[in-house]
Amino acid sequence: ATTRTFSIIKPDATRRNLTGAVTAMLEEAGLRVVASKRIRMTREQAEGFYAVHKERPFFNDLVAFMTSGPVVVQVLEGENAVARNREVMGATNPDAADEGTIRKTYAESIEANSVHGSDSDENAKIEIDFFFKPEEIVG
Numbered sequence: 001a002t003t004r005t006f007s008i009i010k011p012d013a014t015r016r017n018l019t020g021a022v023t024a025m026l027e028e029a030g031l032r033v034v035a036s037k038r039i040r041m042t043r044e045q046a047e048g049f050y051a052v053h054k055e056r057p058f059f060n061d062l063v064a065f066m067t068s069g070p071v072v073v074q075v076l077e078g079e080n081a082v083a084r085n086r087e088v089m090g091a092t093n094p095d096a097a098d099e100g101t102i103r104k105t106y107a108e109s110i111e112a113n114s115v116h117g118s119d120s121d122e123n124a125k126i127e128i129d130f131f132f133k134p135e136e137i138v139g
């Protein structure tokens with residue numbers, strides 16, 4: 001089925017001017033960008049978005065990193081979008097990511113790993129609603 005997922009191009013990637021290169025890999029994987037905006041996340045947004053990780057030892061560093069520069073938040077549409085996006089992103093840790101994936105190609109570290117993608121259809125809806133109004137998504 002055609003579904004949607006939520007993606008973030010993270011500060012390590014925007015800093016290196018990789019917004020287009022990362023987006024091209026998403027598009028080549030069969031995903032369509034149906035919403036996109038470049039924002040500077042506030043501390044409140046980053047803490048809210050990653051609330052599920054708030055007890056993890058990396059939480060404070062993660063919030064600092066995600067607010068350290070611009071990000072590009074996107075809604076992606078395609079056949080089984082969540083799984084397709086996770087395939088093209090590769091493993092969270094770039095050392096474990098397959099060749100040809102975004103993280104293997106571009107990530108700097110497990111934290112500065114260039115992209116975020118939703119891990120389920122349920123979380124995709126929650127994450128899309130966190131950053132986008134319905135009228136900002138044009139399918």
Ligand code: CMP
Pocket residue numbers: 053058062092110111112113115116117
């Ligand atoms: P993301 O898919 O956005 O979800 C949580 C983020 O926390 C992850 O990508 C990384 O950017 C960051 N992170 C930092 N350290 C770790 C870790 N040890 N395990 C998982 N995620 C980590």
